[in-house]
Amino acid sequence: MTISAPRYGSTSSERLGRTRRVLAIVRRELRRRAGWGTVAAVALAFVSVAAVVIVDAEFASLTRTLRLTTLEAPFESPIWPLLLLLVATSAGAGALAEDAGNRSIVLYLSRPIRLLDYVGAKAIACGTWILIAAAGPPLTAVLILTLLGVVPTSIAVSAALGYLAVGLLATIFLTGVALSLSSLTSRPLYAGVGIFGVVLSLFIGAAAVAAITGNLYVPYASPVTLLRSVGIGVFGGPSTPETDPATSAAVLAIAGAVLGAFAAWRASRVEVVSE
Amino acid sequence: MTTGVVEAQELTKRYGEVLGLNRFTSSITGGITGLVGPNGAGKSTLFRLLAGQLKADAGTLTLLGHPAWGEGEFRRHVGYCPEHSALYEGLTGEAFVTTLLRVDGFSRAEAEERALRAIETVGLTEARGRRLRTYSKGMRQRVKIAQSIAHDPELILLDEPLNGVDPVGRSTLTELLETLQKAGRHIVVSSHVLYEVERLTDQIIMISNGRALAQGDLHRIRALIDAHPHVIDLETGNPRTVARFLGEWDHVTAIEFPGPGRLRVRCRAPEEFYRALPPLVVRERLDIRSLTSADDNLDAVFRYLSEGGR
Amino acid sequence: MSGELSRLGTIAALSFRGSLAGLRVVGLTAFAAIPSLIVLALVSARPPSGTLANAALGLFPSLTLPIVVMVIVLVISIAQFRNEIDNETLVYLSDRSVRRPTIVVGKYLGALGASLVLVVPASLLPLAIATVGGGTPYPAAVPAATAVAAALAAVAYVGFFLFLGLVSRSALVIGLLFGFLWEELLPLLPGHVPQLTLIYYLRSYLSGTLMSGPLSGYPTTTPATSAVAVLLAVAVAFVLAGAAVFRYLETAPERTSA
Numbered sequence: 012m013t014i015s016a017p018r019y020g021s022t023s024s025e026r027l028g029r030t031r032r033v034l035a036i037v038r039r040e041l042r043r044r045a046g047w048g049t050v051a052a053v054a055l056a057f058v059s060v061a062a063v064v065i066v067d068a069e070f071a072s073l074t075r076t077l078r079l080t081t082l083e084a085p086f087e088s089p090i091w092p093l094l095l096l097l098v099a100t101s102a103g104a105g106a107l108a109e110d111a112g113n114r115s116i117v118l119y120l121s122r123p124i125r126l127l128d129y130v131g132a133k134a135i136a137c138g139t140w141i142l143i144a145a146a147g148p149p150l151t152a153v154l155i156l157t158l159l160g161v162v163p164t165s166i167a168v169s170a171a172l173g174y175l176a177v178g179l180l181a182t183i184f185l186t187g188v189a190l191s192l193s194s195l196t197s198r199p200l201y202a203g204v205g206i207f208g209v210v211l212s213l214f215i216g217a218a219a220v221a222a223i224t225g226n227l228y229v230p231y232a233s234p235v236t237l238l239r240s241v242g243i244g245v246f247g248g249p250s251t252p253e254t255d256p257a258t259s260a261a262v263l264a265i266a267g268a269v270l271g272a273f274a275a276w277r278a279s280r281v282e283v284v285s286e
Numbered sequence: 287m288t289t290g291v292v293e294a295q296e297l298t299k300r301y302g303e304v305l306g307l308n309r310f311t312s313s314i315t316g317g318i319t320g321l322v323g324p325n326g327a328g329k330s331t332l333f334r335l336l337a338g339q340l341k342a343d344a345g346t347l348t349l350l351g352h353p354a355w356g357e358g359e360f361r362r363h364v365g366y367c368p369e370h371s372a373l374y375e376g377l378t379g380e381a382f383v384t385t386l387l388r389v390d391g392f393s394r395a396e397a398e399e400r401a402l403r404a405i406e407t408v409g410l411t412e413a414r415g416r417r418l419r420t421y422s423k424g425m426r427q428r429v430k431i432a433q434s435i436a437h438d439p440e441l442i443l444l445d446e447p448l449n450g451v452d453p454v455g456r457s458t459l460t461e462l463l464e465t466l467q468k469a470g471r472h473i474v475v476s477s478h479v480l481y482e483v484e485r486l487t488d489q490i491i492m493i494s495n496g497r498a499l500a501q502g503d504l505h506r507i508r509a510l511i512d513a514h515p516h517v518i519d520l521e522t523g524n525p526r527t528v529a530r531f532l533g534e535w536d537h538v539t540a541i542e543f544p545g546p547g548r549l550r551v552r553c554r555a556p557e558e559f560y561r562a563l564p565p566l567v568v569r570e571r572l573d574i575r576s577l578t579s580a581d582d583n584l585d586a587v588f589r590y591l592s593e594g595g596r
Numbered sequence: 597m598s599g600e601l602s603r604l605g606t607i608a609a610l611s612f613r614g615s616l617a618g619l620r621v622v623g624l625t626a627f628a629a630i631p632s633l634i635v636l637a638l639v640s641a642r643p644p645s646g647t648l649a650n651a652a653l654g655l656f657p658s659l660t661l662p663i664v665v666m667v668i669v670l671v672i673s674i675a676q677f678r679n680e681i682d683n684e685t686l687v688y689l690s691d692r693s694v695r696r697p698t699i700v701v702g703k704y705l706g707a708l709g710a711s712l713v714l715v716v717p718a719s720l721l722p723l724a725i726a727t728v729g730g731g732t733p734y735p736a737a738v739p740a741a742t743a744v745a746a747a748l749a750a751v752a753y754v755g756f757f758l759f760l761g762l763v764s765r766s767a768l769v770i771g772l773l774f775g776f777l778w779e780e781l782l783p784l785l786p787g788h789v790p791q792l793t794l795i796y797y798l799r800s801y802l803s804g805t806l807m808s809g810p811l812s813g814y815p816t817t818t819p820a821t822s823a824v825a826v827l828l829a830v831a832v833a834f835v836l837a838g839a840a841v842f843r844y845l846e847t848a849p850e851r852t853s854a
Binding site for chain 1: 619620623627630631633634637638641643647648651654655658659663664667670671674675678679766768769772773775776777780781
């Protein structure tokens with residue numbers, strides 16, 4: 012092995028713009044997060060959620076006129092939020108934790124990129140997977156139902172927009188949760204378990220407290236309830252939402268943004284100490 | 287029949303499509319043996335196989351006559367200092383060594399006594415009560431070495447033990463290894479920094495691309511490479527006269543005059559050269575002021591072997 | 597030289613200390629406190645004493661057992677082998693003259709001890725807070741049954757998750773799938789399917805032990821003693837399986853170069 016002394020000199024190569032640099036991280040992160048856990052959870056979401064929507068719509072079409080409310084099924088099912096949590100865990104738990112654990116965050120931040128670019132790229136990659144799992148299955152189902160002639164095109168378009176809107180909201184919130192918890196630790200295991208633990212505890216805890224106290228504001232503490240309310244609100248029933256859909260949407264979006272900002276702040280505070 | 291403290295026969299280990307070790311064959315008989323090679327050569331793979339962390343895909347590997355893979359009481363006679371610096375961060379240095387001695391089966395009192403002794407040996411007495419997460423890299427290396435020698439093993443495996451240790455620490459650890467050797471311990475020590483091993487021992491195994499390129503005494507290995515001319519630089523008051531005598535020797539392949547009063551000799555049998563030169567100097571009253579072997583160091587030998595091995 | 601039991605104790609103590617060290621214990625303790633905080637919120641609303649007592653007790657099967665206990669045990673158990681394999685500290689134990697099954701059993705005991713320290717108070721404190729906060733006092737059998745159920749859950753889940761952390765690099769995802777899909781959704785299915793879950797046996801134990809209240813009345817055909825036997829057997833089976841697997845397991849982290 013021969014080691015030559017490096018030759019130094021000024022270079023005048025053109026540097027790519029900020030967007031291209033962010034996209035480079037996004038592309039890498041998208042591949043990195045495509046572990047079998049993420050792919051399995053997304054596949055499971057496609058199979059189970061799409062099946063729920065299709066079966067529900069098929070039955071409804073046999074007995075009554077099919078309306079937009081018929082396609083609200085995913086938000087009534089406990090499977091949809093559980094699978095989204097699983098995708099958020101698999102795709103987001105390691106987003107910042109892994110980099111802090113193996114110290115590659117130093118390599119990223121030593122480059123000419125801003126911290127916001129780094130965290131933003133991580134959020135886009137994680138959010139993409141969550142959005143695929145959140146909106147992909149019901150969109151696929153409604154496309155199949157439209158092609159089969161079960162659902163009229165006008166309802167299909169409305170439903171598709173509704174799924175996209177609720178899916179985006181779920182994506183914003185869960186990405187914020189995943190990144191914020193991931194920024195708190197250098198071990199994805201803890202962040203992943205935290206995502207499940209926090210969201211489900213809020214769901215059950217808020218339900219228990221609301222049932223006893225009758226306080227109308229307590230359900231706003233449960234993200235699952237909020238998502239469900241938004242879904243019901245967008246699709247117009249049939250059940251009554253526990254929280255106001257518009258307020259719920261605002262709470263989810265603001266919470267997601269605040270948690271994302273918290274993740275960025277935490278990333279800025281990371282001290283990578285060598286052994 | 288196995289005779290060495292470590293015996294490897296046709297040892298192969300794959301990581302997917304990457305070959306960690308490729309039909310590695312070697313026998314380590316005792317004393318201090320240096321395992322040298324560049325990063326990725328397979329040194330750590332060999333150590334992991336020796337520590338029972340990995341199972342060979344093919345071939346055999348024995349330590350003290352026992353198969354390296356799996357558990358066994360024979361491991362009481364083996365100490366291992368891994369390359370990585372991960373430790374049980376929440377423990378103090380003393381608790382770390384004591385705990386591992388307890389796992390080795392020593393009573394609490396004896397474990398504590400041995401731990402203190404080992405910690406003192408590596409120069410960590412003052413820091414023994416601090417948690418490992420506060421240790422510097424050099425201190426981590428020392429505490430790892432302490433746990434590997436605390437149970438007084440017969441065979442000590444040290445994977446890059448001098449990595450990150452300051453110059454004073456290196457000197458102390460080098461002396462420690464020499465003391466252990468004199469006490470009859472067998473030591474296998476790896477490094478990719480060649481001069482480190484050269485200072486510790488003449489007994490080396492050169493490894494590259496997962497294969498043992500050469501094994502034995504450094505100078506013997508060097509002498510074996512007779513196809514590769516050995517370069518010797520001489521300083522003399524009368525280069526032409528000296529060159530005339532040396533030019534008559536069969537094993538001298540070339541003589542150069544790199545500068546005033548200097549002579550560079552290339553020969554194929556360095557041992558014969560070194561044996562024959564003193565009588566010649568005495569007999570012919572030659573004025574030779576210095577004699578240096580330009581490439582009689584591990585680096586040069588390794589470079590030659592690894593290039594030739596490809 | 598002392599015996600294998602002493603080595604077992606040392607490894608168990610090492611695992612116990614490691615499980616409850618650093619920031620991890622802060623996070624886990626905060627998580628264990630969630631049911632208690634919810635009951636505190638309920639107490640502040642001053643509901644009728646019977647309602648408060650039932651609500652606090654109702655949190656056990658709906659929140660404490662399936663989520664809080666699950667999460668705590670999952671984190672502690674998977675970390676035992678997975679973290680040590682990934683950062684290569686396991687070699688300090690595996691290259692010693694200790695038998696590998698002893699390491700597995702020692703780690704199981706250490707993880708179980710650490711889990712119990714967190715899950716038993718997590719199951720009892722909400723009941724204590726409800727009682728102190730004006731709820732109807734519980735018969736002694738109720739807190740006893742919840743504490744035993746939490747302990748049994750730890751006994752069984754630690755065994756399973758420890759095994760998972762040993763054999764799979766994707767232990768977290770599989771553990772979450774098991775904990776929150778398998779254990780939550782299968783009990784909703786008809787027939788004998790719920791018997792494939794551990795939560796079924798935990799609820800069977802509670803239902804068989806307590807004759808009234810929110811913890812009783814679970815539709816089960818399994819008596820409490822059989823449920824306990826199944827949970828213990830599951831733990832033993834996974835520890836034995838772990839011990840068997842560990843003897844033949846490579847413990848170096850996955851890498852692609854030498």
